[in-house]
Amino acid sequence: xxxxxxxxxxxxxxxxxxxxxxxxxxxxxxxxxxxxxxxxxxxxxxxxxxxxxxxxxxxxxxxxxxxxxxxxxxxxxxxxxxxxxxxxxxxxxxxxxxxxxxxxxxxxxxxxxxxxxxxxxxxxxxxxxxxxxxxxxxxxxxxxxxxxxxxxxxxxxxxxxxxxxxxxxxxxxxxxxxxxxxxxxxxxxxxxxxxxxxxxxxxxxxxxxxxxxxxxxxxxxxxxxxxxxxxxxxxxxxxxxxxxxxxxxxxxxxxxxxxxxxxxxxxxxxxxxxxxxxxxxxxxxxxxxxxx
Numbered sequence: 001x002x003x004x005x006x007x008x009x010x011x012x013x014x015x016x017x018x019x020x021x022x023x024x025x026x027x028x029x030x031x032x033x034x035x036x037x038x039x040x041x042x043x044x045x046x047x048x049x050x051x052x053x054x055x056x057x058x059x060x061x062x063x064x065x066x067x068x069x070x071x072x073x074x075x076x077x078x079x080x081x082x083x084x085x086x087x088x089x090x091x092x093x094x095x096x097x098x099x100x101x102x103x104x105x106x107x108x109x110x111x112x113x114x115x116x117x118x119x120x121x122x123x124x125x126x127x128x129x130x131x132x133x134x135x136x137x138x139x140x141x142x143x144x145x146x147x148x149x150x151x152x153x154x155x156x157x158x159x160x161x162x163x164x165x166x167x168x169x170x171x172x173x174x175x176x177x178x179x180x181x182x183x184x185x186x187x188x189x190x191x192x193x194x195x196x197x198x199x200x201x202x203x204x205x206x207x208x209x210x211x212x213x214x215x216x217x218x219x220x221x222x223x224x225x226x227x228x229x230x231x232x233x234x235x236x237x238x239x240x241x242x243x244x245x246x247x248x249x250x251x252x253x254x255x256x257x258x259x260x261x262x263x264x265x266x267x268x269x270x271x272x273x274x275x276x277x278x279x280x281x282x283x284x285x286x287x288x289x290x291x292x
Contacts, residue, residue, distance in 0.1 A: 003229075003261040006155045008147075012273035015150075019280045020061040026287070027062065032093075034287035035064035036120065036279070037086045039097040041079065041105065042072030047098045054096065057276050063283060066092060072102050079105060083113045093286040094120030096279070099172070117289055120282040122146070123171065131179050139289070140282045145177040147274025148209055148230045149184065155263050157207065157228040160185040165205035167191050167218070167251065173211040173232055181207070210251040220256025228263040232271050 023034060036058055040051045051067065058065035068082050079101075086092050095114045101107050116126040122142035130136040152159060164186040168174035174190060181188045191201055202208060202222040208229045210218055215235035223229065233251030250267035258264050265271055 003258040003264040004155070006151050006228075006230075006263050006265045006270065008151055008265055008270040009273045011151060011154050012147075012277040015274075015277040016057070016061060016280060019277070019284050022284055023062040026284075032091070032287060032291045033062070033064045034093050034284050035066060035091055036094045036096060036283045037066040037068065037089075037092045039068045039070065039079075039083060039086070039095070041070045041074060041098070041101055047100075051096075051098050054276055054279060057280055058283075061280055063280065064091075074105075076105055076109070079110060080113060083110055087113055087115055087118060090290075092118065093290055094118055094283040096121050118286060120279060120286055122176070122282070128171075128176065131176060131183075140285070141180065141278075142172065142176040143278035143282065144173050144211075144232060144271060144275045145180055146278045147271055148173075148177055148232065149180050150278070151230060151265060151271070151274060152207065152228060152263075155228065157263055159207065162186045162206040163204055164188045164207040164209070165191060165202055166209045166211070167202070168211035168213075168232075170211065174209075177209050177211070181209075208252075212251050214251055215249050216251070216253040218252040218257065220253055220260055223257050223260040225260050226262035227260070229257055229261050229265065230271060231265050231267050234267060234272065 027033060038051045038054060040047060055065045055067060086095050095118045097110055111123055114124060116124050116139050119127055119140055122140040127138040127140055130138040164181045166174050166178045169190050169192050178188045178190050189201060191198055195201060199222045203224055205224055205227055208227055211232035213233055215237050229252055231250035231252045235249050236246040237249045239247040248268050
């Protein structure tokens with residue numbers, strides 16, 4: 001392998017150890033236990049798995065968790081009552097509403113009910129707005145984009161002055177990642193389905209963050225020699241050699257890209273573990289802000 005592997009699992013574990021130590025110190029000082037509330041609407045298996053992993057992480061790090069599992073046909077009014085009650089509860093420091101919500105729910109209205117100082121997902125208009133403004137700092141940064149930047153920094157990848165390409169412009173990953181890179185003085189290009197000559201654009205990237213949800217879309221000959229690749233994608237690919245019948249792959253063709261890249265994250269074991277670690281750090285920060 002030419003590229004150096006960025007081990008997200010190991011880096012996330014180091015961060016989790018730091019958070020757990022801070023929680024222990026906080027409890028020893030007689031302060032409140034950092035507590036995360038999760039709101040899950042419907043029975044999507046992927047969403048349920050994500051929420052369960054977040055609750056498990058809270059328990060492992062000595063933090064509290066509250067879950068609200070709601071039916072998929074819940075009304076807008078009833079869902080808003082649940083979220084508002086959690087926001088009003090002083091024992092809840094952070095609130096995470098698992099996205100996506102059912103199509104009949106106005107997602108923006110629900111998210112706006114979460115106070116900025118409990119918005120541990122970092123998606124409130126206030127936090128995103130401050131992220132987008134020069135000289136302003138959000139209370140919380142969205143967890144997956146924050147994890148991407150943390151991985152680059154832990155690998156000692158030079159961000160300042162780098163040409164960075166972000167594949168994908170979602171509110172959850174692509175756009176916040178682009179804003180974070182700009183804030184670190186990279187020159188950023190955001191690509192999407194209507195970008196012309198996409199392979200050529202990617203070939204100019206010193207840093208590539210791929211978050212488009214297309215299995216192995218980025219080929220090895222798109223990669224600039226020595227580039228750093230952060231692969232956010234998690235896609236299933238048929239594999240008859242696996243008991244499950246499939247394996248997980250990213251948005252980048254790993255086997256091809258590793259021969260050209262300088263740094264690369266694996267899938268799984270790259271960005272995924274960092275997302276939860278960053279959520280735990282944000283929840284701790286929320287408790288420290290609300291009960292210093």
